[in-house]
Amino acid sequence: MAVVGTDRVKRGMAQMQKNGVIMDVINAEQAKIAEAAGAVAVMALERVPSDIRAAGGVARMADPTIVEQVMKAVTIPVMAKCRIGHIVEARILEAMGVDYIDESEVLTPADDKFHVNKRDYTVPFVCGARDLGEALRRIAEGAAMIRTKGEPGTGNIVEAVKHMRTVQSQLRKIAAMSEDELVAESKNLGAPYELLLEIHKTGTLPVVNFAAGGVATPADAALMMELGADGVFVGSGIFKSDNPEKFGRAVVEATMNFKDYDLLAKLSKDLGTPMKGIELSTLGANERMAERGW
Amino acid sequence: MRSLTTIGILDVQGAVREHADRMRAVGADVVLVKHAQDLDAVKGLILPGGESTTIGKLIRKYDLYEPIRSRIEQGMPVFGTCAGMILLAKSIHQQDDVHLGVMDITVDRNSFGRQRESFEADLNVAGLSGDAYPAVFIRAPQVLAKGEHVDVIATYDGHIVGVRENSMLATSFHPELTEDTRLHAYFLAMVNEA
Numbered sequence: 001m002a003v004v005g006t007d008r009v010k011r012g013m014a015q016m017q018k019n020g021v022i023m024d025v026i027n028a029e030q031a032k033i034a035e036a037a038g039a040v041a042v043m044a045l046e047r048v049p050s051d052i053r054a055a056g057g058v059a060r061m062a063d064p065t066i067v068e069q070v071m072k073a074v075t076i077p078v079m080a081k082c083r084i085g086h087i088v089e090a091r092i093l094e095a096m097g098v099d100y101i102d103e104s105e106v107l108t109p110a111d112d113k114f115h116v117n118k119r120d121y122t123v124p125f126v127c128g129a130r131d132l133g134e135a136l137r138r139i140a141e142g143a144a145m146i147r148t149k150g151e152p153g154t155g156n157i158v159e160a161v162k163h164m165r166t167v168q169s170q171l172r173k174i175a176a177m178s179e180d181e182l183v184a185e186s187k188n189l190g191a192p193y194e195l196l197l198e199i200h201k202t203g204t205l206p207v208v209n210f211a212a213g214g215v216a217t218p219a220d221a222a223l224m225m226e227l228g229a230d231g232v233f234v235g236s237g238i239f240k241s242d243n244p245e246k247f248g249r250a251v252v253e254a255t256m257n258f259k260d261y262d263l264l265a266k267l268s269k270d271l272g273t274p275m276k277g278i279e280l281s282t283l284g285a286n287e288r289m290a291e292r293g294w
Numbered sequence: 295m296r297s298l299t300t301i302g303i304l305d306v307q308g309a310v311r312e313h314a315d316r317m318r319a320v321g322a323d324v325v326l327v328k329h330a331q332d333l334d335a336v337k338g339l340i341l342p343g344g345e346s347t348t349i350g351k352l353i354r355k356y357d358l359y360e361p362i363r364s365r366i367e368q369g370m371p372v373f374g375t376c377a378g379m380i381l382l383a384k385s386i387h388q389q390d391d392v393h394l395g396v397m398d399i400t401v402d403r404n405s406f407g408r409q410r411e412s413f414e415a416d417l418n419v420a421g422l423s424g425d426a427y428p429a430v431f432i433r434a435p436q437v438l439a440k441g442e443h444v445d446v447i448a449t450y451d452g453h454i455v456g457v458r459e460n461s462m463l464a465t466s467f468h469p470e471l472t473e474d475t476r477l478h479a480y481f482l483a484m485v486n487e488a
Binding site: 001002003004005006008009012013015016017018019020035038039040041075076077094097098099100122123124252253256257 | 306307309310311312328345348355376377403404408409410411412413414430431432433471
């Protein structure tokens with residue numbers, strides 16, 4: 001008898017995306033460019049994060065028409081975002097048949113205390129995290145994939161680096177701890193003991209972990225892979241560049257060959273102007289998307 | 295002492311480490327194949343699960359396409375799982391272009407539906423002894439048609455999901471996602487007999 005929506009099926013889907021690039025797209029035409037550039041999946045959005053920043057106001061789930069058009073345009077998996085804690089947006093996306101839901105801090109949170117109970121859904125979820133405690137809380141809620149948050153829509157890699165280094169360092173610390181210390185560390189991180197025990201044994205997160213939030217060049221993508229990411233989300237970077245197709249291909253190749261520096265040099269040539277980017281110190285506390293999530 | 299058989303895992307994108315772990319668990323030596331010269335030491339090759347459109351583009355880009363194809367044609371055993379099955383197929387339903395095009399099967403991509411329809415099921419696989427095999431299907435393909443030299447080794451609900459043609463083995467499901475290593479052991483035996 002067939003069983004759907006198991007942890008293995010949900011997490012396995014993310015495992016098939018490893019070493020790949022997931023690209024933000026806002027219409028069918030961009031989705032086709034992303035697929036042709038070698039993306040392993042696309043994220044269907046109404047606006048990319050940098051435009052959400054520019055527009056201000058409340059950012060919500062995309063119009064289902066856009067998501068449907070993207071689903072029709074490509075054969076690779078399609079992801080879509082719901083607001084943090086918005087149980088109904090998540091159900092709508094699931095009903096539409098999107099392949100993965102991103103419960104995302106890029107949108108304005110719908111619940112200031114709780115995330116979606118992702119175990120209740122057949123569709124898998126990816127969630128953002130700044131540190132291991134946040135990642136493990138999301139996994140406990142049923143997230144089948146994690147992405148470090150970075151600071152979306154800035155074209156500035158510094159926060160993505162900080163969050164990835166933080167998670168990797170905390171993983172190493174737990175692997176090296178004595179088992180006696182795990183309960184206290186679980187309290188310290190605000191994360192379930194059972195997940196810490198699993199990490200203590202395996203040394204890795206129990207789900208795939210991509211990097212997101214600020215990747216603006218092929219070298220940025222390679223940097224995140226070097227720091228231990230399983231793959232990369234690129235949001236505003238690709239379709240805000242001068243030549244999205246060439247840029248997208250370069251990011252895909254850089255992600256898969258992140259240690260081949262001769263190739264990276266070649267890939268970085270003549271890409272035109274990347275997105276301008278935002279220096280983080282100019283962002284007020286209420287403009288930081290990464291702070292959203294509990 | 296008998297030296298270990300070296301199995302290559304195509305290391306472009308997808309569930310590479312999972313296959314490498316399972317092959318080591320059944321006693322093989324593993325080489326990750328990123329460049330054509332990595333194939334030299336390899337006696338058999340695994341094409342892992344991942345995104346077939348992405349992997350298909352990149353093996354051409356990195357000049358892996360011809361070397362892999364010619365090694366398979368010379369008889370190197372190969373095992374394709376999910377995307378790997380699509381890479382091997384001579385024909386892809388409703389699609390003009392194919393990838394390696396070496397195995398006499400027509401596959402239908404995402405044949406069981408989207409991710410929410412992805413499932414686990416226990417199957418009987420010809421050639422494996424013991425309990426039913428725990429098969430994990432993720433946006434999986436199925437074999438719609440096959441040539442006369444292709445043997446069906448597994449079906450699900452009447453659909454063909456496992457095939458063997460001489461030294462080529464392909465499954466719609468992901469043996470790399472379970473702890474059951476019998477299919478990896480089966481492939482290793484194929485390589486040792488070749």
